[in-house]
Amino acid sequence: xxxxxxxxxxxxxxxxxxxxxxxxxxxxxxxxxxxxxxxxxxxxxxxxxxxxxxxxxxxxxxxxxxxxxxxxxxxxxxxxxxxxxxxxxxxxxxxxxxxxxxxxxxxxxxxxxxxxxxxxxxxxxxxxxxxxxxxxxxxxxxxxxxxxxxxxxxxxxxxxxxxxxxxxxxxxxxxxxxxxxxxxxxxxxxxxxxxxxxxxxxxxxxxxxxxxxxxxxxxxxxxxxxxxxxxxxxxxxxxxxxxxxxxxxxxxxxxxxxxxxxxxxxxxxxxxxxxxxxxxxxxxxxxxxxxxxxxxxxxxx
Numbered sequence: 001x002x003x004x005x006x007x008x009x010x011x012x013x014x015x016x017x018x019x020x021x022x023x024x025x026x027x028x029x030x031x032x033x034x035x036x037x038x039x040x041x042x043x044x045x046x047x048x049x050x051x052x053x054x055x056x057x058x059x060x061x062x063x064x065x066x067x068x069x070x071x072x073x074x075x076x077x078x079x080x081x082x083x084x085x086x087x088x089x090x091x092x093x094x095x096x097x098x099x100x101x102x103x104x105x106x107x108x109x110x111x112x113x114x115x116x117x118x119x120x121x122x123x124x125x126x127x128x129x130x131x132x133x134x135x136x137x138x139x140x141x142x143x144x145x146x147x148x149x150x151x152x153x154x155x156x157x158x159x160x161x162x163x164x165x166x167x168x169x170x171x172x173x174x175x176x177x178x179x180x181x182x183x184x185x186x187x188x189x190x191x192x193x194x195x196x197x198x199x200x201x202x203x204x205x206x207x208x209x210x211x212x213x214x215x216x217x218x219x220x221x222x223x224x225x226x227x228x229x230x231x232x233x234x235x236x237x238x239x240x241x242x243x244x245x246x247x248x249x250x251x252x253x254x255x256x257x258x259x260x261x262x263x264x265x266x267x268x269x270x271x272x273x274x275x276x277x278x279x280x281x282x283x284x285x286x287x288x289x290x291x292x293x294x295x296x297x298x299x300x301x
Contacts, residue, residue, distance in 0.1 A: 007038045011058045018062025019071070027071045036075050044084035050095045052087045060087050064148040074150065077239075082153035089134055090145035097134060104157050105130065111158055115165045125165045132164065133157065151239040159222070166218040208266035212259050220255045227252060 015037060016024040027033060040061065045051050052060070064083065068074035085103070088096035105126055112122045133144040147156055213221070226232045234245040234252070241248060268278060 007034055007041060011041065011054055012037055014055055014058035015062040015065070018059045019066040023066050023068075023071050024062075027065065027075070030072045030075075033072075033075075036072075040075065040078055040080040043080035046081055047084055047088065047099075050088050050093055050099055051084055052091060052093065056091075057084055057087060060145075067148060068150075074148075078149040079152050080149065083147065083149035086144045086147040086153055090142045100134075104154050107154060108158055108161050112161060112165055115162065116169055121165075121169075125161060125168060128168065129157070129161050129164055133160070150242060151236075159226075162222055162225070163218060166222070170218075208263050208269075211266045212262035215262055216255070216259065220258070223252060223255055224259075 012034065016028060019027065030036070041054065041057070044054075044057055051057075061078075061083065065071045065074055085096065085100060089100050108126065108129075109122055112125055113119075116122070134142050136142055147153060150156075216224075223237075226237055227234075234249050237243075238245040238248045243251075264278065
């Protein structure tokens, strides 16, 4: 895409003027600022009739960049067209909601169906998501206006949709244990490898794993789903969560350790094993616990 490096100074100053003084000073010192902003405004303008008015977009862009620890890096990686679309939707620009429906919401049916196979449930989640993201709030802009262009709009909305679906499913009385039972029962999709475990203990090990997965909170299961099901890299997940990948790696490791600890505890409640025997079983299934997470939140066939 062609970028307009002769971007009007008015737009550049509108971006910088919407930032904190220190952030604006750092960004102004960047040698590629004009070219970077030219690329961003060109991508925003590609929305054509749906694109926000340039000065309005400039102020919105500045406000979002001001939230970043490194504004120059955020500008370089910005999903500018997505940012412009989110702003257009928040402003209720004609045609923006329809485009959002086609490019974003319409692509969430498959991931949401992994949480519940019912089309009616998926429709209910999408309708609630529309209201949550697009409807103005009391004294505040719609939530979609808070999208900062970090990561694609599709992934940002997908994460919000999954969290909403988990809450709705729980409200419907459908516990997370259903998902755990599915992944434990389908080794071909990454279920537990119990070949090294005594045959008379296998059912108890599976049940313990099911119980442990079901005991995790929604956010921890979502973290595991993104990494083991969607196969997102730590860097990509860090972008979605607004965290450095090393921070996210420590959190992911902590969740896996918690899952293993709770599996062990559940096994100790089910099996009359000594500590040494329990350690032996845990060593036998250790790798299987990781592999099993690849089936997390998978829908029943």
